[in-house]
Amino acid sequence: MTIIDNIFGPAHGSGYTEASSVLRADASDSFLVIPNDDFVLEAGYERLGPDLLLSDKAVDSDRSVVVKDYFVQAQLPDLHTSDGTAVIEGRLASHLAGPSTPGHFGHIQLAQAQSDTGSIASRYSQAQGLSIGDVEKVEGRVFLTRLDGTNVQAEKGTKVFIGDIVETESGSSIGIVFSDETTFALGESGRMVIDDLVYDPAANTGKSAFNVVQGVFSFVSGQVAKTGDDAMTVKTPVITIGVRGTTVAGKAAAEGSANSVTLLPDADGGVGAIAVSNAAGTQVMSQAFQTTNVSSAFTAPPTPTVLPASQIQSLYGNISTVLPPKPEPKADDEDDDAASDEEG
Known part of the structure; x- marks a missing residue:
């Protein structure tokens, strides 16, 4: 009791x-x-x-x-x-x-x-000294808290590790590029935890997990999301987003305000899919600009609606400008592909 x-x-x-x-x-x-x-x-x-x-x-x-x-x-x-x-x-x-x-x-x-994933406990030996991404954009004051409690002020080029807690002050934001080419932005007064990111390109396997406690966020999924349905997940206090390769904007809001998730078109015009779920139900979204607003972890996500650009701007502000561009393909990868084509 x-x-x-x-x-x-x-x-x-x-x-x-x-x-x-x-x-x-x-x-x-x-x-x-x-x-x-x-x-x-x-x-x-x-x-x-x-x-x-x-x-x-x-x-x-x-x-x-x-x-x-x-x-x-x-x-x-x-x-x-x-x-x-x-x-x-x-x-x-x-x-x-x-x-x-x-x-x-x-x-x-x-x-x-x-944890149902056991992510940090099982991955920590891999995380020692090995970064999983880099800070690409910073505006204002943003801090990373490492697993050992060390606090680091973020700047362009700062390394990111599994288990980092990312916190942005008022008027501040951060954009991160991860090792699997996922890009992630967190807006002002935000807080998130990087729970996991493991990717094996040779085996085409991987897993990534992010936990956004509060704040506006956006991401473009990378290679991990291509390895299987829901290989990449993003949690807020009311929903879990299972990512199936796409661009997303969202908001983990305070009590009394709905948590919003919007499926956005990719830079090439394509549209992926996400599954928005909690203890009460799931909604799958596969149409550009579909949005669902969820107010409780114990109420099923409502049927998504397609919002005009003006409403999306009102929901998420300038978060898209914080999102780093996708990394260019590495020259070595391109050379390997070309060599494979010649051998074939």
Whole structure:
């Protein structure tokens, strides 16, 4: 049973205030409802021993929520917004909270082993020292938090790794080119986690997974999406987008606003397909400018509608200008193709 109380009197360690709300996790909790509307989507996450601290990022605010005994649970509870419509999965909450000891990776073993993909735990040995992409465009202040808790300000050419948390400040944006030629843009006041990206061109196999907590985003899928249906996935707190080779714009919105996803035509005029799904249902979109607006993780995505360009611009702003162009084919690849043709 979850117990909610409040802390009164002196502060109880880092981040605790006299007005902190306190929830106590126990083994019977599959999820916890976090007070204060969409606070769980916007808050900073921090480990305090066995406890999880959610704190307001605003410097003049002392609003916070403490979830006691959160990290001692065998299965970390999901965190819901106060109206129950949006979800931060337990493994994502653990990732956002960072390592138990800065500079180390021990927190991954428990929390990420619970992931249905097991992405970071199973891929970490491959990720050590091996980047999976590069920052191509930056406007304003954007930060990457590594798996060991190290915080790096992004600039053009900054390397990107599996497990990075990408955060953009107000008025800021970032465009990333990944090793499989996927390009991804995140707009202002956004936050996302790069869960996984593995690609083997020789075997034509791969998998990529991105988790957008908040913000406007856009992407053009690369080689991984061509290896199989839903080999590339993008999650928000209310939906999962299974990508089947295409260009997409989306918005992970705060509580009370719908999460939007729009299928866009590719640069060559072609149109791919995506499957937008959650616990209640799935919609497959395969027509240019089809859009669905989903307000809850537990309500099926509605039938998509085709929007005019003016509405798409209103939904996503200038995110398309942040999206890096697709990389040019490598000369070596072209030479290999030519050689194969001659041998054939």
